[in-house]
Amino acid sequence: MTDQTPAPPSLDIRGLSAGYFGAAVVRDLTLTVGPGEVVALLGPNGAGKSTTLRAISRTLTPMTGTVTLNGRDVTGHRPQDIARAGLVHMSERRGIFYGLTVEEHLRLHKLDPATGYGYFPELKALRYRRAGLLSGGEQQMLGLARALARRPAVLMIDELSKGLAPVIVERLIPVVRRYADESGAGVLLVEQQVQLALQVADRGYVLAHGELVEHDTAANLLADRDVLVSSYLGAATP
């Protein structure tokens, strides 16, 4: 007899509220990312997307809510323990150290640099270059190579496309999709490039004024012009 129990979500967030100086910026968020799923978290500037990711990785202490990784409740755990449980949060800072070379980055945390080069072979030609001398796109590629080489069970990426030319974004985003497909990891992708994110995502949530206002398959969201407009400009205020 086979085990029919469905796998738990890679990431399960319930009733999450978080903010700064006692004021909630995101309120009562409930969202899931299934195994092998890419989920886009969309919304205009200031909607609270980065705050949500920080509260999940606990680099910001949430006010309320629970966080479960692959069925394991990590609510209240320290950020390093949540990372050890398999969550990698690629923040807007990217985890790049300007004084270290490309290869030194790919060896951090005792990683095998071959894993990072496997995702982005073009980094090999830059292996001895210090990260501070790389272009923005190369730094982003390095940050992603390192994040993937850690083989996260859940990967959260904040604005992969920020400040990058379309050609480099088109190189990076499909690798995220491939990682989810091959590893079965869940990916939560915060993106301002709404169409781009929805083209690789399975589902998407739209955050406006700190609350989730829309949730659907990526295909349905892509077809809904109102959703695309509110993702850029914010939901219409009553």
Ligand SMILES: Nc1ncnc2c1ncn2[C@@H]1O[C@H](COP(=O)(O)OP(=O)(O)OP(=O)(O)O)[C@@H](O)[C@H]1O
């Ligand atoms: N460290 C902080 N201290 C105080 N307020 C903050 C801090 N970081 C963010 N905020 C505020 O929280 C709100 C949500 O910001 P957040 O960065 O989460 O939004 P976002 O949706 O990621 O926006 P963007 O797409 O512009 O990055 C904003 O009003 C912002 O000014």
